[in-house]
Amino acid sequence: MLNRQVAPKAYMLKDLSLTKPEVKKLSNDVSVHIIQDDTNPVLKIDILYPAGRTNDNKPGESLICAKVLVEGTKSYPGSELQELLDHYGAHLDFAVDYDYTTVSLLCLKEHINTLLPVLKSAIKEPLFEDKDFEKIKLQQLQKIRVNNQKNSLIATRNLRKNLLQGTPYASILEEDELNAIHKEDIENYFNKYFALQPDIIVAGDFDEDIFNYFDEYFGNLEFKPNEPQYTGKLNPNLEEKKIEREGSVQASIRMGAISIPRDHPDYFDLSITNEILGGYFGSRLMKNIREDKGYTYGIYSVLINYKHVDYHIIGADVKIDHIEDTIQEVYHEMEDLKTNRVPEEEIETIKNYMLGKIASSLDTVFHQSENYKVKLSEGADYIDYFDAYVKSIRNITAERILEISKKYFSEEYCVIKVA
Structure with missing residues (x-):
């Protein structure tokens, strides 16, 4: 019988079983990093851009841009985009960090040829409609107001503001900055930074046919190779x-x-x-x-x-x-x-x-x-x-x-x- 008064023995982990990614080039020299796993017929695609919140001309531009980006495209306007994703059980999302922005698609392998055009449309021809822009701004405004009532978030944001002073990492999105963002600002951000050459990371059941689909849809796109300039100069304020x-x-x-x-x-x-x-x-x-x-x-x-x-x-x-x-x-x-x-x-x-x-x-x-x-x-x-x-x-x-x-x-x- 198991003696629950005695802790089980602990064993030191011997090795990590990591899959070494394969890197292949599209016709336009964009790198596709492949982490292969054929045990599950699912694919996760991340398009990684070398720009994020540190590149905002106005605080919040990158965040608002990314949120509006997945609201609709010229080829899949409005609710049509979400209905298509729902129909195929797929998920299109984004993540905006300080240094990078990621646009992601999660879907079944069998639907990849149907959904890659959707992903391409999202990163090349977003609609940026007025109603979507205003909706996203209102949502973020409400979020700011809620966060401004939380001591924990106030403390964290003020620490960043003081400790990382002199750098874009100290920037805090407040109501005034959010209200100062116009639709033209996020369109300019998109045109400047989504034109930079990304990396594509694919995880899941990937094969040569799928790579050919990638080259068909993304291999003819034009990107700029240079990363944006960083101008911050750290000057910490350590005053309590x-x-x-x-x-x-x-x-x-x-x-x-x-x-x-x-x-x-x-x-x-x-x-x-x-x-x-x-x-x-x-x-x-x-x-x-x-x-x-x-x-x-x-x-x-x-x-x-x-x-x-x-x-x-x-x-x-x-x-x-x-x-x-x-x-x-x-x-x-x-x-x-x-x-x-x-x-x-x-x-x-x-x-x-x-x-x-x-x-x-x-x-x-x-x-x-x-x-x-x-x-x-x-x-x-x-x-x-x-x-x-x-x-x-x-x-x-x-x-x-x-x-x-x-x-x-x-x-x-x-x-x-x-x-």
Whole structure:
């Protein structure tokens, strides 16, 4: 009989089973990155453009452009587009990041020849009708108003505004900026940035016939090869800030410091050390501030990486009476990592947790596709990156964690308090 008083044995993950993508060129030199999996007759297509929110002339242009883009096209106007997608059980979507924009199509393999013209129409001939433009603006306006009532979002946005000052990453979309966007602005954004040469990532049951369909529909399109210029100059404002809001029942705290990019030699070890600090449910911040002190339901510590800026953020929603106590305890935990060796048992726990986390993030072809897309946008080799990450996790030592903590948790932190 199973003894539920004894924990099951833990085993270290041996290898990651990653599918090495095949890269093929269309007639116009656009790269198609193929992650093959014939176990399921589904295809996910991502068209990745090298432009996003950092390229906005007015804050919000890229977001509004992408949302209106999938409302209708010249070949599939209005509700006709959605009805066609519904008929074939397909999904057309977009994602706008700070550095990139992705237009995605998910569909059954058997319908790909019917739906590729729809995807082509979306990226080459959107309608940008007045009614769609105004509808999307109204939806975003309502979203802004709702978000402006949430202490957590106010804190996060103000941290970005101060810490990333001088760069487009500090930009915050407010009502005034949204109201300043005209339809001509998003049309100009589309004409300028959707003319740049994208990469196409395809995951699923792909074959030579489908590649020929891609070349037929996309291989004759003209794109510009150059990426947009980046003009930001980071000038962090580390001054502590408290925002008082009448009627708040709890406070939001955000602490941030400039960090290192993913291609830095210390990045993997810093990522592991950060997990120990506040990256998972069993982290030191969670045990101290949630379990021992009862100041919060949850606290997190995350490394955030963009193309031109990188930073470390710690965040929590806490009882108003314990704002300063919480901040003090965060510094205490960072100081402890800088002065005392992490016990071997804790290191083994974090190794098993992180290896399992990586494995679960790569357990399907679509998860692999998402990870590959990120690595492609960063200019990193997908296979080498994860091999090196796993190696770092397996080899991390208490001495290395101590060294990394001293080096990176001694940075000056910007602190935002909203209550």
